[in-house]
Amino acid sequence: MRECFDDALVAAVGAACAVDAFRARAEAERAELIELARRTAMTLPDALVDPRVQAHVDREEAAMRALIAELATGMRVSESLAGVLVEESRMLVNELPETLTALREAAIAPEHARVIIRAALDLPVEVRSRFDDAAAALARECTPPQLRRRLRSLRERLHPESLTDRHQRCAARRGVWLDGELDGMATLHLHLPAPDTHGAFDRIDR
Known part of the structure; x- marks a missing residue:
């Protein structure tokens, strides 16, 4: 078997x-x-x-x-x-x-x-x-x-291209958007400079 x-x-x-x-x-x-x-x-x-x-x-x-x-x-x-x-x-x-x-x-x-x-x-x-x-x-x-x-x-x-120049260019494309999910939930998306994103996550996670 x-x-x-x-x-x-x-x-x-x-x-x-x-x-x-x-x-x-x-x-x-x-x-x-x-x-x-x-x-x-x-x-x-x-x-x-x-x-x-x-x-x-x-x-x-x-x-x-x-x-x-x-x-x-x-x-x-x-x-x-x-x-x-x-x-x-x-x-x-x-x-x-x-x-x-x-x-x-x-x-x-x-x-x-x-x-x-x-x-x-x-x-x-x-x-x-x-x-x-x-x-x-x-x-x-x-x-x-x-x-x-x-x-x-x-x-x-x-x-x-230097990291500084790329960061400045990409920061201009930052954005925030929301997707609706099932059961009354939603997902928040952030495309931001890393320090801002980590700071936001730390504040939410407290």
Whole structure:
């Protein structure tokens, strides 16, 4: 009986891992297909934009909005999430080839890829290739939370802009927003300079 149980456990774990690898490969393929759709929309905007749309309208921008709406409908997600997927796919396919390869090989999980993409978003183009090489290698040997911490150090080494200048620029994008939750609860989100955020948390936590 114990041997049968052990065999069932091994089989279940193996199958779960196989599905996870399939998910990684599927995410890589989805990114490539979304990017192909974006390029097609930019090359042939009339395929998505009614020819009767007034000439002064930016047809590429209108095509992008139409593409995002199509993806949102087909994937059953919000348009804001579909827009994020379009931008993440563009960056992954065009600017993070080592990360894309690792994802396609199921050497990393989709969560690793998202951590890398978000860390690379405000990196200058000239350092993204080096960042991609190093980040993809790191992702193969650690969990997504560990990767997030290690990428902070990597970004500091590679970013040509000083931390002070980056902090001032990012502080201008600070914000506070609220999401309603179930059972009469809500989640408050703060995107603020770290000292302010830690101070607010300490006061709330007392």
